[in-house]
Amino acid sequence: MRKPGVPHPRLPLPKGQEDLAAFHTWLGDAIPMVGALGIESMSLHNHSLTWRLALAPNLNDKGTGFGGALSAQTTLQGWCWVTLWLRGQGLARDVVVAEATQRFLAPVNGDYRLICTPSEPDGIEKLSQKLAERGKGRIALTQQLYCGDALCLEAHGSYAVLSCSD
Template identity: 65%
Template sequence: MREVGIPHPRLSLPEPGQRDVPQAFLAWLSDAIPMVEHLGIHEMRWEGESLVLELSLVPNLNDKGTGFGGGLTAQTTLLGWCWTTLWLRERGYARDVVVAEATQRFLAPVTGDYRLTCAPESVQGPERLDERLASRGRGRIGLVQQLWCDDTLCLEAHGNYAVLPAA
């Protein structure tokens, strides 16, 4: 059971140049952030430079029988945090990541199981973050998250994630 004010132990870093196994990272994340196990996440995987979550709608229903905006917003924020954290871990960084700014635009109701994708807003974003980490020990990256029900884009979110300096 997690305790307030006590950080969760970090997951050991993968071998240099290797990616975490997303499902193993998700299992650790469910321990680190207790809410995660209640979000309806079935799968986490990489598709190129995009991190993808497959989710069930049932845990996120609102009073109208569609997706609850607050829960969907939490999921987009979490996915951006995961993308940034996993990207850092692949490069040998065990750093704290925080969301600095986030916006959402709801485009259509979420009426069934769905997938969330997350990728850099700019192709140069990861390279710029890498340069800032090397020169300043901290940095930020802009990410875009999209929620899809089949072929319908229901939600688009933008987040700015800050990588904090090493402790």
């Protein structure tokens, strides 16, 4: 049972390619609400993190996606993107969300996918440079939620990588 104020142990850095199933399991232990979000799978390809999610655990009173759950998913996915990118660089660092916004475009009425990518083409390079120069940095990410072919939500977030002493 997790206790407030006690950090969860870090997942050891991968030796080679990240095991996303192991990361997902660790994530559920580290952040208890993850188990209730309906994340069915995760995939990482070309700096794009994709989640497949079930609608059933995220229903609102109208039978569509609950905005609060969808917002939590976009924020968490951005945090995961940065954490996984850092792990791929051999870095175990703390990541926090600095800013997050969501724009709801259409109701979510079925299972869906959430895709997270850097907002700027040179975002990864800028983050790498800041980490090398200052030991900390930020990256802007975009999350898009699709139900079938329909874009239902677009979110933007700024995620900070803290310095080792923060």
